[in-house]
Structures are given as C-alpha cells and as structure tokens.
Amino acid sequence: MRFEHAAHAAALMLSFALAFVFSNTAGAVEGVSTVVARQGSATVTLADIDAFAQRIPPKDRAGFFDNPQRLESLISNLLTQKQLAAEARAAGLDKQPATTAQIDIAVDEVLSKQRLINMRETATVPDLSELAQEQYIAHKEKYITPGTLNVKHVLISDKSRSEEEAKAIADTVDKEAKAAPDKFDELVEKYSDDPSKASNKGLKKPGDISPVIKTKLGFHVLKLVSRTPDQQKKFADVRDQIVAQLRDEYVDKAVKEHTDALKNLPLDANQDLVASLRSRYGSLQTPPEATAPTPSAGR
Numbered sequence: 173m174r175f176e177h178a179a180h181a182a183a184l185m186l187s188f189a190l191a192f193v194f195s196n197t198a199g200a201v202e203g204v205s206t207v208v209a210r211q212g213s214a215t216v217t218l219a220d221i222d223a224f225a226q227r228i229p230p231k232d233r234a235g236f237f238d239n240p241q242r243l244e245s246l247i248s249n250l251l252t253q254k255q256l257a258a259e260a261r262a263a264g265l266d267k268q269p270a271t272t273a274q275i276d277i278a279v280d281e282v283l284s285k286q287r288l289i290n291m292r293e294t295a296t297v298p299d300l301s302e303l304a305q306e307q308y309i310a311h312k313e314k315y316i317t318p319g320t321l322n323v324k325h326v327l328i329s330d331k332s333r334s335e336e337e338a339k340a341i342a343d344t345v346d347k348e349a350k351a352a353p354d355k356f357d358e359l360v361e362k363y364s365d366d367p368s369k370a371s372n373k374g375l376k377k378p379g380d381i382s383p384v385i386k387t388k389l390g391f392h393v394l395k396l397v398s399r400t401p402d403q404q405k406k407f408a409d410v411r412d413q414i415v416a417q418l419r420d421e422y423v424d425k426a427v428k429e430h431t432d433a434l435k436n437l438p439l440d441a442n443q444d445l446v447a448s449l450r451s452r453y454g455s456l457q458t459p460p461e462a463t464a465p466t467p468s469a470g471r
Contacts (some may be wrong), residue, residue: 209247216247223248262393288427295423303313304414308407315410319400321375324356328388329365342384342391349381356381356395365390387406 206218224246228236237243265271308315326345330338345363349356375396376380382394 201350211251300418315405317403319402324395325363326393
C-alpha cells in the first residue's frame with residue numbers, strides 16, 4: 173500500500189510540474205529552470221520536449237500536448253529511455269560497431285529531415301500576386317460561398333416497418349406533394365416520422381419537390397421553401413489563401429527538383445554486394461514440391 177501511495181504521489185507531483193512548465197509558453201524564462209522532471213540519474217528538459225515535438229506535424233502539436241495523461245506518459249517514457257541509454261553507455265554498448273552504425277543512420281535521418289525543413293523555410297519565392305490573380309480568374313468556381321437551402325421535410329422511417337412498406341408510403345407522399353405542393357405541410361403532419369429539416373442540392377427553386385431519397389434514417393421527400401444563391405468571393409478575400417497555396421506548390425516543386433537531382437547523380441554500386449544482400453540475412457525457405465503419391469499396385 174505504501175508503494176501505491178508513493179507512486180500516486182509521484183504522479184501528482186509530475187502532473188503539477190508539467191502544468192507549471194507548460195504554462196511558460198515561450199521556452200525557458202530567465203532564472204527559471206528548464207528541467208521538466210528528474211528520475212534516478214535521468215533529466216528531461218524543455219529542449220528534450222522541443223526535440224520530441226519536432227516529430228509531430230505542427231498542426232497536431234497543440235492537440236498532442238493539451239492532454240495531462242499524454243504529457244505524463246511522454247515524460248515517463250523519456251526518463252526511462254534516458255536511464256536505459258545511460259546504462260548502455262556505462263556498459264560500452266555505444267562503442268559496438270553495430271550500435272554506432274545504427275546511431276549514424278539515425279543521425280543521417282534526422283539531419284536529412286532537418287535539411288528538407290530548412291529548404292522549405294529558406295526557399296526564395298518570387299512575388300506570386302500576379303499569378304494568384306490569374307489563378308482566381310481562371311478558376312472562379314473554386315472561390316464561391318455556397319448558398320443555403322430552407323426545406324420542409326417528410327421522413328418515412330423504415331425502423332418500425334419494412335423497407336418496402338416505407339418506400340411505398342414515400343412514393344405516395346411524393347405523388348401527393350407534386351400534385352399539391354401547397355399542401356406539403358399537411359403531408360408532413362400526416363406522414364413524417366421526423367419533422368427535422370434537411371438539404372439537397374437538386375432543388376433549384378422554391379416549391380420544388382425532391383424525388384424520394386433513401387438514407388440510413390429511411391425515405392425522405394423534400395420541398396424547397398427558399399434558397400440563398402451562391403456568392404462569388406472577391407479576389408481580395410481569397411488572395412492570401414491562393415498565394416499560400418501557390419507558395420506551397422512552388423516550394424514542393426523546388427524541393428523535389430533538388431532531391432531528384434541528388435538521386436540522378438552518377439551511381440557506382442558494387443553489384444556483387446548488392447546481390448548478396450538478398451541472402452545476407454537468411455534466405456526464404458522454399459517448401460519442397462509436393463510429390464504425387466505413387467499408385468499402389470493392384471492386388
């Protein structure tokens with residue numbers, strides 16, 4: 173029981189420490205320790221957290237860190253990882269050839285990712301304002317605020333009746349609605365299992381009756397009451413959006429051209445060693461071909 177209380181107290185202390193550390197929004201404040209947590213010989217700092225955060229896409233970072241349980245798990249895992257790494261160094265495992273090769277690969281992977289990030293951040297991008305306007309003029313249909321529909325709605329549920337029965341009732345509603353659109357309210361009152369509203373782009377003008385529509389809720393018949401037309405957005409309202417998109421495309425193309433140029437440099441490969449890799453780590457065992465049984469001699 174003492175151990176359980178101690179573990180619980182440690183978890184609470186860690187939660188309080190995390191709450192304090194992450195309330196300082198912009199890194200370490202002068203005179204304030206950047207140590208997030210200590211355990212045994214291990215220490216986790218804000219720099220360690222920042223390094224981990226780089227693995228998470230910027231758009232997902234806030235959501236990841238805005239969770240006390242996730243933070244506690246992250247800090248605990250980093251502390252354990254650091255303690256195990258310290259034990260590995262003490263045992264000389266960091267000097268073993270197989271380990272140093274893995275470390276070199278990990279370093280190369282991190283540096284290559286940082287180089288790509290650096291290329292994107294420092295890319296020289298020309299003024300894209302004129303191109304943005306051309307994009308807007310050529311594709312105005314992309315920059316429209318959709319209109320809204322106000323509809324009346326009849327729902328024939330197939331939860332309390334068979335699908336065939338529900339469809340038959342919906343067909344009746346459809347015929348009666350088209351014969352007397354001005355009496356749609358009466359059809360809603362008479363037939364609808366759910367008076368909620370819905371929207372459908374097939375309705376063009378007030379008074380239009382939709383065909384029977386099947387959804388997971390059942391069969392629907394709609395009547396358009398009013399429609400707000402689509403609104404064309406002004407270039408000034410979407411300029412920054414278009415420029416940002418064009419910039420991303422420009423940078424993506426520049427980065428791809430650079431990496432393609434690296435891949436296309438003259439290649440000198442040891443073909444014998446390359447071929448040996450197929451069996452270096454063990455060959456696939458091919459099962460022997462099944463042998464057809466020999467017919468036994470008739471007696």
